[in-house]
Amino acid sequence: MSRAYGWNDKGNATIEDEAPVIRMMATTLLEGGSLRGLVEHLKAEGIATVSGKTWQPVTIKRALTNPRMIGKKKVGDKLVELADVPPILQTRTYNRLCKLLLDPERAKFTGGRTQVALLGGGIARCGGCGRALYSSASTGRAAVYTCSTRSGECPATVSVQAELLDADVTERVLARLSSPKLRAALTKSINELGSRDAAEARIEDLQSRYTALGEDFADGLIERETMRAGTDKVRANIAATELKMKQQEVLAYLPEPDPSAIVEWREQAGLRQYRDVVSILLDHVTVKPTDRRGPGGLDDERIVYVWKK
Ligand SMILES: [Zn+2]
Missing domain, CATH: 1.10.287 (Helix Hairpins)
Structure with missing residues (x-):
């Protein structure tokens, strides 16, 4: 097994060059930055993972929520203190990150197939023609946002899985609200x-x-x-x-503007109230076309956010 980022092979000492990267990632996210933005930043700085790969939202999430960051290890359901292991993050910072990054409510909110799509009223736009994306759902299929322009009039006819876009927007909006x-x-x-x-x-x-x-x-x-x-x-x-x-x-x-308070608020807020919040922050989000067939996933380059000033 490869070592955890920030730690030596034995996992009992931090690596001088890597520990500050972990702390930078933590601060960025807690101050309202997004995982996507962080990925871009790390790429631009030429900072790779332990195995030399490009950081991805999921690898950042995994690294930051590893209890080793606070000198602990998970045994069963419990966190056990590791002797002589210096923490990289403060416990309070670590707890806030876990709450921000591992919120099960967020997955629940965006995971259901019958879920009403979050982004109405032209907030989601087609990267091909600039017009609104509309959500459509058919039985047994996941909802998608699709370009509403008749074929032939839009060079791209963008389509994207609604739950993926909703989850990405939610992540970004909650991060902004927490800053x-x-x-x-x-x-x-x-x-x-x-x-x-x-x-x-x-x-x-x-x-x-x-x-x-x-x-x-x-x-x-x-x-x-x-x-x-x-x-x-x-x-x-x-x-x-x-x-x-x-x-x-x-x-x-x-x-x-505190991550745990914001996540708690999100848990009890209704869809309408939440949409209101999205609408005061986000002007629109453009989804660019992809070469892949079908609705496709959301890679880093596909979404462009325009926030309200
Ligand atoms: Zn279009």
């Missing part, structure tokens, strides 16, 4: 909104500007292009204000 840094940025942006009344007044003001631009054009006071540029800007401002209002509403029922 204190991202949460602080979000709260700051929402606070700029002021009170609900102030926000509503702002939207009203923007709407009257929108109308005024149309009237000015009709009266021949401004050119068509000036009107277009103006209405585009006003529309964007309205959308931004509405997004902040929605974020304010949704954030009110979210717990602190």
Whole structure:
């Protein structure tokens, strides 16, 4: 059997070059980074696994949740302290990672074939034509997200297993919700909104500007292009204000940005509430075509996330 990453062959001493990599991976994930992002980073840095292979989400998961990281070993159901083995991670960090990475609820949530697909309303997009992917399920088959464009009009007609995409999005969303840094940025942006009344007044003001631009054009006071540029800007401002209002509403029922609290919240949140949360964070996710036949899996290069600012 090969040794565990970060440890010598006997498993009783850490390797100077590898222990910091483990700690970097732990920090990245706990601060809201994704397994996919980590894979990319490790690849870019030329950091390989013990057997010289490229790190994968599953190998990172396995490495970080190995009790050896805290100087322990699993015997039956129990963790037994290993004598003279220095820990790489603090127990608290390790526990948070396990909760984040091994959440059985996440598998349950995305594993069922009858599960309603998570991503509606054009959040999932086709990498071939840019239009929405729709979920479809037929009896006895796993649900898939498929490009809705008629054949011939889309060069790719992307299709992907719904549970795989849902699981990937969930992983990324929970990681973001667990990040204190991202949460602080979000709260700051929402606070700029002021009170609900102030926000509503702002939207009203923007709407009257929108109308005024149309009237000015009709009266021949401004050119068509000036009107277009103006209405585009006003529309964007309205959308931004509405997004902040929605974020304010949704954030009110979210717990602190702590992985275990977030996972606990996810366990009891309904699909609708969870969709709301996804919608305030994720603008859209594009699934690129694959050469493989059938719905295919999700390798690292297939998904492009665009998060809301
Ligand atoms: Zn398409």
